[in-house]
Amino acid sequence: MLNIHNLTVASGSRELVKGINLEIAPGEWLALAGESGSGKSLTAASIGGLLPKELKLSGTISWNGSTLTSLSPSLRRKTLGKEISYIFQDYQGAFTPFITIGKQLDELLRAHTDLERQRRKNMCIDALDNVNLPGGRVYTSYPFQLSGGQLQRAAIASALLLNPGLLIADEPTTALDSLTAQKVLKYIAKAKERLNLSVLWITHDLRHVRKFADRVAVMRKGEIVEQGAKDQVLNSPAHAYTSRLLAAIPPLSPNGPRRLGQLSKNSLQREEGALL
Amino acid sequence: MRSIIAAGQPSGRHLFKKQAVWPAGLVLLVLVIVMISPALAPQDPYRLIVSDRLQPPGAGHFLGTDHLGRDLFSRMIAGIRATIGTSLLILTFSMLIGVTIGLLSGYLGGLYDRVFKRIIDAFMTLPDYIFAIVLSGLLGPGLINLLFAVIAVKWVGYARLVRSVVLQEKEKDYVALAILGGVTPLRIVMKHMLPHTLGNVFVLAALDLGKIILMIASLSYIGLGPQPPAAEWGSMLNEGRVYFNTAPHLMLAPGLAIMITVLLANLLGDKLRDQFDVKTRKEA
Numbered sequence: 001m002l003n004i005h006n007l008t009v010a011s012g013s014r015e016l017v018k019g020i021n022l023e024i025a026p027g028e029w030l031a032l033a034g035e036s037g038s039g040k041s042l043t044a045a046s047i048g049g050l051l052p053k054e055l056k057l058s059g060t061i062s063w064n065g066s067t068l069t070s071l072s073p074s075l076r077r078k079t080l081g082k083e084i085s086y087i088f089q090d091y092q093g094a095f096t097p098f099i100t101i102g103k104q105l106d107e108l109l110r111a112h113t114d115l116e117r118q119r120r121k122n123m124c125i126d127a128l129d130n131v132n133l134p135g136g137r138v139y140t141s142y143p144f145q146l147s148g149g150q151l152q153r154a155a156i157a158s159a160l161l162l163n164p165g166l167l168i169a170d171e172p173t174t175a176l177d178s179l180t181a182q183k184v185l186k187y188i189a190k191a192k193e194r195l196n197l198s199v200l201w202i203t204h205d206l207r208h209v210r211k212f213a214d215r216v217a218v219m220r221k222g223e224i225v226e227q228g229a230k231d232q233v234l235n236s237p238a239h240a241y242t243s244r245l246l247a248a249i250p251p252l253s254p255n256g257p258r259r260l261g262q263l264s265k266n267s268l269q270r271e272e273g274a275l276l
Numbered sequence: 277m278r279s280i281i282a283a284g285q286p287s288g289r290h291l292f293k294k295q296a297v298w299p300a301g302l303v304l305l306v307l308v309i310v311m312i313s314p315a316l317a318p319q320d321p322y323r324l325i326v327s328d329r330l331q332p333p334g335a336g337h338f339l340g341t342d343h344l345g346r347d348l349f350s351r352m353i354a355g356i357r358a359t360i361g362t363s364l365l366i367l368t369f370s371m372l373i374g375v376t377i378g379l380l381s382g383y384l385g386g387l388y389d390r391v392f393k394r395i396i397d398a399f400m401t402l403p404d405y406i407f408a409i410v411l412s413g414l415l416g417p418g419l420i421n422l423l424f425a426v427i428a429v430k431w432v433g434y435a436r437l438v439r440s441v442v443l444q445e446k447e448k449d450y451v452a453l454a455i456l457g458g459v460t461p462l463r464i465v466m467k468h469m470l471p472h473t474l475g476n477v478f479v480l481a482a483l484d485l486g487k488i489i490l491m492i493a494s495l496s497y498i499g500l501g502p503q504p505p506a507a508e509w510g511s512m513l514n515e516g517r518v519y520f521n522t523a524p525h526l527m528l529a530p531g532l533a534i535m536i537t538v539l540l541a542n543l544l545g546d547k548l549r550d551q552f553d554v555k556t557r558k559e560a
Contacts (some may be wrong), residue, residue: 048456070322081458093449096468104450107467111458158453 001025002047002166002198007059009042009051010220017042018222019059029192031209032232033245034219040202043219044170047200048086049076082112085159087152087188089171094155096141100130102139108161110151127157128250129164131187149180153187154271160191167191170202178207185212187255206249210234302544310361317350321331321507327396340525342515345424347524351507358501358508360537362419363488366426367481371428374434375470375477381435382442383465392435399432408491412500419502426491430484437480441473475552486538493534 002024009017010082017039024030030038047061047068061068063083088094095104103161105124107193109115115123124137131153143151152172159167169188173181189212191197201213209216210230217227226239237243290344309316316337325345330527333340339348381392415421445451446469454464496510504511509530516526 048452050452050456077455077458080456084451084456086456088453090449094453095455096450098471099467107454107459107463108457111460155453159455244557 001064002200003062004043004047005060007043007046008057009039009046009060010058011054016222017046017232020222020224022217022227024198024200026165026198027192029189029194029201029212029214031203031216032211032219033037033203033206033209033216034206035224035245035265038219039169039222040204040219043073044086044168044200044202047168048080048084056177078112081108082162083164083165083181084168087155087159087169087172089158089168089174091148091151091155091175092143094151094158099142099157099174101141101146105139105158112162121229123161124157125150127161127191128154130160130191131157133157143213149176149183152176152180154186156187156263157189158183159211160197161196163195164197165195166198166200168200168202172201173203173206173208181208188212206234209226218245282444302540306360307364308352310357310364313353313356317347317353319347319350321350321354321368322505323347330519330526332523333525339529341522342526343510343511343519343523345560346505348529349480351512352465352509352533355506355509355512355530355533357460358419358506359489359492359510359534362423362492364396366423366492367485369427370430370484371477371481372435374431374436375438377431378438378473379433379442379465379469382439382468383446385463389439392439396435396439399429400436402429403492404429405491408495409498409500412426412495413430417500419506419508422495422501425495425500426488429491430488434477435486437476438473441476441490442469445469445472479545479549479552481546482541484545486545488542489541493530535541 002022002208004020004022006019006021007017008015008019020043021098022030022032022043032043034040042051042055046057049068051057057069059069063079066079068079095101101123102121105127106120109120113120121139125139128135128138133150133153137202138146140153140186143154146154155172167188173184173187176184185208188199192199203209207242213230215228216230216233217224219225219234220241223235226242227236228235228238233242234246237246323346325341328337328341328345329343331337331341331345333348337347338347339352342348342351372452377392377396381396382387408429412422412425415424451464451468454468459468492501493508493510493513496508497514499511501511501515502508504515512530513527513534516523516530519526
């Protein structure tokens with residue numbers, strides 16, 4: 001269970017994340033949506049302690065009762081490495097370019113387990129097989145020998161290797177085409193079922209949210225403007241900003257619903273007013 | 277796509293590609309020559325035969341003899357070790373010190389980085405020849421002191437280079453993932469950071485080799501290097517200076533040797549730079 005209470009991230013006197021509260025239950029998939037610069041990624045980075053040193057964090061983040069924000073860096077690393085894992089948008093950067101995928105997966109196992117070499121290798125290959133990659137071959141491959149989709153799947157394999165409780169996926173599909181993106185999300189969904197994994201999914205693309213997420217939180221200018229069950233938020237958004245986000249989804253068919261038309265002019269103006 | 281990605285990675289792997297074989301071979305050859313050079317000398321480079329002094333190049337003495345009647349060719353060969361051997365030693369230590377400080381400074385960041393960066397900046401502002409001359413002057417003449425003086429000048433370049441590469445690389449996601457994954461900082465630095473810097477470091481080293489050889493020869497020429505009767509190309513140039521009108525071969529031989537060696541070192545450097553630097557390499 002992930003608990004974020006009153007999380008604030010500030011750069012000098014400017015608050016980039018303004019006292020947000022979030023909860024993710026075991027086995028729950030939460031989509032954190034919002035436009036670029038809304039503070040989604042900072043929230044994700046706060047959980048892992050990945051914020052740049054210049055940014056100041058306050059509030060508490062706890063995982064299964066232990067408060068991550070008060071742990072020492074090394075203890076935090078131990079908890080995080082096994083329990084919480086990440087997938088990032090930039091799959092090119094997910095692996096060190098000159099080390100084989102296998103060695104990099106092995107490194108994680110070595111850091112957290114005492115298993116012997118052959119056993120570790122089998123685990124790595126299994127993890128790669130699980131995301132439908134030819135495990136034996138990918139194990140000895142260098143990152144540049146894989147395609148984007150394959151790399152992102154290998155990144156998922158790496159993230160799931162230690163059977164974590166929480167997966168933080170920071171826009172994992174933004175750099176992928178929509179078919180590959182769909183596949184990547186399916187693998188995460190599969191792992192979620194298998195491991196009863198909690199997922200924090202940072203996204204600005206609401207198209208996939210309907211299909212994969214359980215709950216949605218919408219973030220804007222450092223605040224969570226709306227959160228709730230997927231259907232509630234997507235079908236009857238309470239906040240004008242959510243409506244605008246939804247309206248920004250391009251319709252798939254030329255006769256598809258143009259949600260922008262459904263928005264009253266008033267609500268948009270109110271929104272602009274709030275902005276100023 | 278693949279080749280572009282591969283070409284964009286300044287990684288250590290390129291070292292072992294085919295094009296790099298001949299420069300690497302050349303370095304090996306030089307090392308071997310430096311090692312066995314004393315055995316190659318046809319005569320004792322230190323034996324004085326005053327009656328034979330200032331002989332022109334000929335049958336008995338391939339390059340003639342110097343003002344004390346010593347065989348010049350043998351002294352040239354003995355000088356290989358003093359000049360090139362010392363340069364390689366300086367290069368190795370400069371790289372070791374510079375790379376270590378660069379890695380620490382770049383990866384640790386914060387206060388460490390500020391301190392190291394100030395030190396690096398301070399060293400960068402000193403004109404290298406003058407600093408080396410002052411330093412070896414203070415330490416006193418001799419090969420070992422010369423070594424210290426030149427290392428003190430040369431490590432900075434490596435530290436700065438490595439620091440900038442590490443600063444760039446440590447922002448990448450894979451470092452964050454490795455940290456999150458519980459990989460120890462030492463391992464991250466050695467396995468994930470160091471190899472990124474090696475390509476650049478080797479190019480700088482190869483380009484530096486020529487400069488170091490010149491610096492050693494220059495410092496020896498003004499008397500700060502190995503002391504007589506030791507054979508070193510720079511000091512041999514100085515010894516020959518007095519007899520330049522009557523026996524020009526005394527200056528020509530070490531002069532040409534220095535020139536050719538520096539030329540070769542620079543060629544090697546250019547070759548390596550083409551190898552590692554994506555910008556100057558033509559895409560196939």
